[in-house]
Amino acid sequence: MSSLRFNAINNLAHHANPYPVKSAGKIADIFNENVFTLKTARHYLSDEAYKSLLASTRGGKKIDRAMGNNIANGMKAWAEEKGVTHFTHWFQPLTGLSAEKHDSFFTLKGDGTPIQEFEGAALIQQEPDASSFPSGGLRATFEARGYTAWDPSSPAFIMETGEGKTLCIPTIFVSYTGESLDTKTPLIKAAVALDKAAVEVCQYFDKNVSKVNATLGWEQEYFVVDAGLATARPDLLLTGRTIFGHAPAKGQQLEDHYFGAIPERIYAFMRDFENESYRLGIPLRTRHNEVAPAQFECAPIFEEMNIAVDHNTLLMDIMTRVAKRHNLLVLLHEKPFAGINGSGKHNNWSMSTDTGVNLLAPGKTPKTNLMFLTFFVNSIKAVHDYAELIRASIASAGNDHRLGANEAPPAIISIFIGKYLTDVLNQVEKRVGGNFDEQDEAMLKLDIHKSIPELMLDNTDRNRTSPFAFTGNKFEFRAVGSSANCAGPMTVLNTIMAETLKNFKTEVDGLIEKGEKKEIAIMQVIQKYIVESKKVLFEGDGYSEEWEKEAEKRGLPNIKTTPVSLDAYSAAKAKKLFEDHHIYTHLELEARHEIMLEAYIKKVQIEARVMGDLATTLIIPAALKYQNVLVENIKGLKEAGLPETAFSSQKAILTKLSEHIGTISTHVAAMIEARKQANDIADTRAKAIAYCEEVKGKHFDEIRYHADKLELVVADELWPLPKYRELLFLR
Numbered sequence: 001m002s003s004l005r006f007n008a009i010n011n012l013a014h015h016a017n018p019y020p021v022k023s024a025g026k027i028a029d030i031f032n033e034n035v036f037t038l039k040t041a042r043h044y045l046s047d048e049a050y051k052s053l054l055a056s057t058r059g060g061k062k063i064d065r066a067m068g069n070n071i072a073n074g075m076k077a078w079a080e081e082k083g084v085t086h087f088t089h090w091f092q093p094l095t096g097l098s099a100e101k102h103d104s105f106f107t108l109k110g111d112g113t114p115i116q117e118f119e120g121a122a123l124i125q126q127e128p129d130a131s132s133f134p135s136g137g138l139r140a141t142f143e144a145r146g147y148t149a150w151d152p153s154s155p156a157f158i159m160e161t162g163e164g165k166t167l168c169i170p171t172i173f174v175s176y177t178g179e180s181l182d183t184k185t186p187l188i189k190a191a192v193a194l195d196k197a198a199v200e201v202c203q204y205f206d207k208n209v210s211k212v213n214a215t216l217g218w219e220q221e222y223f224v225v226d227a228g229l230a231t232a233r234p235d236l237l238l239t240g241r242t243i244f245g246h247a248p249a250k251g252q253q254l255e256d257h258y259f260g261a262i263p264e265r266i267y268a269f270m271r272d273f274e275n276e277s278y279r280l281g282i283p284l285r286t287r288h289n290e291v292a293p294a295q296f297e298c299a300p301i302f303e304e305m306n307i308a309v310d311h312n313t314l315l316m317d318i319m320t321r322v323a324k325r326h327n328l329l330v331l332l333h334e335k336p337f338a339g340i341n342g343s344g345k346h347n348n349w350s351m352s353t354d355t356g357v358n359l360l361a362p363g364k365t366p367k368t369n370l371m372f373l374t375f376f377v378n379s380i381k382a383v384h385d386y387a388e389l390i391r392a393s394i395a396s397a398g399n400d401h402r403l404g405a406n407e408a409p410p411a412i413i414s415i416f417i418g419k420y421l422t423d424v425l426n427q428v429e430k431r432v433g434g435n436f437d438e439q440d441e442a443m444l445k446l447d448i449h450k451s452i453p454e455l456m457l458d459n460t461d462r463n464r465t466s467p468f469a470f471t472g473n474k475f476e477f478r479a480v481g482s483s484a485n486c487a488g489p490m491t492v493l494n495t496i497m498a499e500t501l502k503n504f505k506t507e508v509d510g511l512i513e514k515g516e517k518k519e520i521a522i523m524q525v526i527q528k529y530i531v532e533s534k535k536v537l538f539e540g541d542g543y544s545e546e547w548e549k550e551a552e553k554r555g556l557p558n559i560k561t562t563p564v565s566l567d568a569y570s571a572a573k574a575k576k577l578f579e580d581h582h583i584y585t586h587l588e589l590e591a592r593h594e595i596m597l598e599a600y601i602k603k604v605q606i607e608a609r610v611m612g613d614l615a616t617t618l619i620i621p622a623a624l625k626y627q628n629v630l631v632e633n634i635k636g637l638k639e640a641g642l643p644e645t646a647f648s649s650q651k652a653i654l655t656k657l658s659e660h661i662g663t664i665s666t667h668v669a670a671m672i673e674a675r676k677q678a679n680d681i682a683d684t685r686a687k688a689i690a691y692c693e694e695v696k697g698k699h700f701d702e703i704r705y706h707a708d709k710l711e712l713v714v715a716d717e718l719w720p721l722p723k724y725r726e727l728l729f730l731r
Helices: 002-014 038-044 047-059 065-081 120-124 184-202 227-231 234-239 264-279 305-325 366-385 387-393 397-402 419-429 438-457 487-513 518-536 545-554 562-570 572-580 586-639 644-679 684-713 724-729
Strands: 086-090 102-104 106-108 114-116 146-150 157-161 164-175 212-226 284-289 295-300 328-331 345-353 468-470 475-477
Touching (some): 002 227, 038 047, 038 065, 047 065, 065 120, 065 164, 184 305, 184 366, 212 487, 227 234, 227 328, 227 724, 234 586, 264 284, 264 305, 264 328, 295 305, 305 328, 305 487, 366 387, 366 419, 366 487, 366 518, 387 487, 387 562, 419 518, 487 572, 562 586, 572 586
Parallel strands (some): 086 164
Antiparallel strands (some): 106 114, 146 164, 157 164, 212 295, 212 328, 212 345, 284 295, 345 475, 468 475
């Protein structure tokens, strides 16, 4: 293995020229080139078919099946002109990845004549094997039937893989009995629930509002390392992170990587995956070096939530595939390297109306500012009331390593809003008992009008330690992990917002029925929500021990591990919430909980196996080999007649080596035994906790500590694994 390490370093030194990337010209010229947009559809569909597609895409109406063949033929004609031979239903099962099964347009007629066809039935519905994907018990092995169904709100696209091209049709994925088996189905349902609740509240302020869309702008952080070096790291290839590795002398302490000049090889890779992304309609806007060495980020322009989620999932596939052309490996794990910043996927979330208003943007009139304050305070109330569910939505084995470490927010769910909006909320709260008369109402709205527009000048600072921060016209959900599918946290966020807005309207209508003016009734409920949820507001350092103590006093949950945090999904409160809004049935929710626990178990199990394997077959043998070198050295010095002092240092090193080797061996054996005992546990939650506490908690850090100490002692030429200084700095 050490030869692999040094061969990779040698190859990197002699063959690190950037992969040539041709200029794509103006971005606007290639944007959506491989997307069946409505503009493209207009050229390939009949008037009737186009109107049917338009009504479905923009109005949410079901596609008329009678138009299915016409739309399918139009898609096929467009795709074949671009060299496409196959199509697939592209969906997002509960593996955390996307899935696809390719079928060709080619078929044979009854007389054996070959033809190319794509029927409406194949466009609208297909039947993959549902039992081969995670189902949480919804599907048994012998119950294989499942369905993918076309989602017209997300446009079809052409994926180019090498010389091949495939027409990809975004779909939902459900079981034979109708339960959702993907991330998209509940996301769409949550969007519908939020739309309904938000429109009803918007009607207080603007009767012209008939549609509210949740919008999302994700920021994707990732690491890039040389593929040759990664090949010599089985832990990177199998788990996505380095199980072992001592911190290099230089890490991120000089703060010289953030926003620095992008290395030429990485720049070529970025241009390459950006060009593919633009052709697929992904509106990437920014790229830059992140804080940690070898860490980078890209971010798009905001989009409607469903499309944004599809685009992020697609981007992760593109980045991974394109990196191989450049002999690079993209790492999307939340914490691939210990001791430096991990990677997140900041979800910038807001809501916009069909009248062009961002509901989380301060307005320019008292009326629009009152609408802003309504949705702003309801957002705070939603996060306060469902903090445990928010925490569960970002829970994963990878994110457990990241949350609370370096720049990542802590596991305590809190909200940062900045001093200006804090002052506004304090002013509202001081109106004791909701005592607003007409004069107060006008004055209060005027005060809000005077204060809030200052936010347009970015008078709200940013708090990097806050999991959920207001940044001027949106909330930034910073706690989402870099490898996560955005759909999970966005489904939760939109559902809890729908519930809060529904309750808000009920309370306001109740006051109006009692004779209160509409504006005063709104202000009274806003004030009530501020008082009830202000404990979730925090402006300080989320990393500090003082905050942990303060959060405990406030009664805020601080759930640090995935198995415990996932309990929120099985709570009666969550079941009622999701069932009331038709997002999940009780059965679906319990299945999701089971699937997430199983995913955690399997990931920790794989890491434990890799850790034991590498420790036993690579690290300990390297240490023993160095021990033998030292023994021979001491023996030779003794035979030469030198005094004890001549080899006392070597003996001290031998002692250290023996201590580290012994401790590693002891913990590896104990870890294997703990894993066997955990595997015998029938209850999934109990098994997950056993893996968390008994396998990982008691052994991972101990094994790593002593292995990393060996890295500092064993001769460099004998060390088998590429070191952090090589992975992070050699390009």
